[in-house]
Amino acid sequence: MRAKKRVLQGLALAFAALVAGCGGAQEAPETKKPKIAGIVFQEDQFFRLIQFGMQDAADRAGVELLLANSANKPDKEIQLVNTYIARGVDAIVISPLSAKASATALERARSKGIAVVTYNTTVEGDIPVSYVESDQADLGRQTGLVARRYIEEKLGGKAKIATLAFKSQLAEQSDARRNGFVDVVGQLPGVEFVAEQDAWLPEMAIKKAGDILTANPDVDIIWSANEGGTVGSVMAVKNAGKQGDVVVFGTDASEQLVEFALSDDGILQAITTQTPFELGVKSVELAVAALRGQQVEAKVVMDGVLIAREDPEGVRAFGQRMKELIALGNK
Template identity: 20%
Template sequence: MKRRLGWYIFGLAIVILLTASGCLAGDNNPSNEQAIEAEWQSQDNAEEPSAEVYPPARPLVLGFSQLGSESDWREANTTSIKEAAEEAGIELLFENAEQSQEKQFEAIRSFIEKRVDVIAVAPVVHSGWDEILKEAKQAGIPVIITDRSIDIDDPSLYVTHIGADLYEEGVKAGKYLLDKMRDQQAPIGFVELRGTEGSSPSIQRGKGFQNTITGHDEYKLLDSEAADFTMEKGKQVMKGFLQEHGSEIRVLFAHNDDMALGAIEAIEEYGLRPGKDIVIISVDGTRKAFEKLVLGQINCVVECNPLLGPNVMQAVQELAAGRTLPKRIVSSESVFTEQMAEKEVGNRKY
């Protein structure tokens, strides 16, 4: 009896040892490893909080210095910026400089003080930006230049410029003129309504236009004067041109639609037919200008797209994500003539 009990205990011990060794061997079993990994993953997933558990991160903050509200184009540009910011969930600090570079400096300094994420500026004039942009760079705040360009010694002071190729707009206007008047008898006298003195559109559109017609001796510049991109000043200056040069004026190149619309009133009051007696070329592409195209009172509009808001907000988000932007982002634009106007006028959003 005692012998049987001894063999029973010995056999039970062997079973226990084999079972233990089997468990230890199972640690190296691939199927067991997968089971353990699945277990950890399930625990990780169970413990990971859903996105709703944490409050959303604070919105990006953009400080935007708009140069003014001098024209329908500018109003459309402002609306585009505000609507795009709201749609993108970006907090917008908006300041209207009312054509004052000093006010733009004040706005930028206030943005720096408030530690915004990005600063965007539509500059009043072309030069004088170096020092204020150095302040923004020292504060670690990236700067986007919109619409008009700037002239600075150190291009690294801003990350990108979003807007039209202003020089190319002048080139397009010049090419239209050469085509339109190719069979006309010389001399062909023309006048120019420039924008704000010292602004990049005034400088670059003028250069593009002049360089395109250079070498065509049949064209004679009779007068050129700044009219501040406004309808009232455009009418006033055009009235003076007509008093000085009268029927010598065969072409008007206006640097924006508002000045062209003012000039149309002056031409009609003088007793001439806009678009017929005087060919009118303008830049912008507002609905009011297209209506004059339909009537034949403007002959050509070179488009300058004001709807830059989506591009600006995308750039802000890209910067916040640490991505690099191209130094130049050019908006898509076209040239419209009288023949195209009726089809296009209904599509104008501004």
């Protein structure tokens, strides 16, 4: 705790040096804005909304935000962190690709007096001054409750379920979501999990889910751990002509998934999503607070939001909110 307090005190002094003028009697020098780097690792609506949230918080705090995407490439992530160290940023807000491999570069940043805030994923040790995450198990659990009710009411308590994950990308996060779903749905004695594949992008999921439906024609439900997998699962069911026979439950949200949840085909039943805009806002707010020497929580957990076909008004309201946030970010 003393070490973290010393880091915060040092950051506060650095922040004060940036925002305070030199105080000449004749002319005050131009105030230099603190710089915060915001790094995502994927180009999808989830991370775009995170970036929009980061920008909103940065604008309100009067800091300069530098945005970048590591494109799921560890080498590029290291390069970006090193570049921002060389550019003298005051804070780095990042969703690291690896708890272990990402730590070295971020420790180097911290050793240079740069505040590190992680979100969505984090690194080992006490490198970040704060970590913002969603309750990953709860994302699966909330959807699982709706799926369990669907199985009881529509399928007589019996179902064969296939799942799509992203274990080869982020194993801990993927497993937490799946375990949350399985723990709830698996309580029904008539439920059988018949297949699991790794597919987190739509084109991957269309093929993998399609292969599952071919190999297991009696599958009743597909659950997916993320947005791309959920989109691909819905498309695979459509492509197989199994509307009315197979339904999809999933995780995360996008405008496309909102449309799926309102469509007449009845395929997508429910998703539980993180709140990416708010995740981006909170991450930058914590970075700014740390730079100002304020005590920040070591870990902040944000609740997920359930979007279910059985509540069409709630789906529409969420979709409208998403459109407003996207419009705000595009200004």
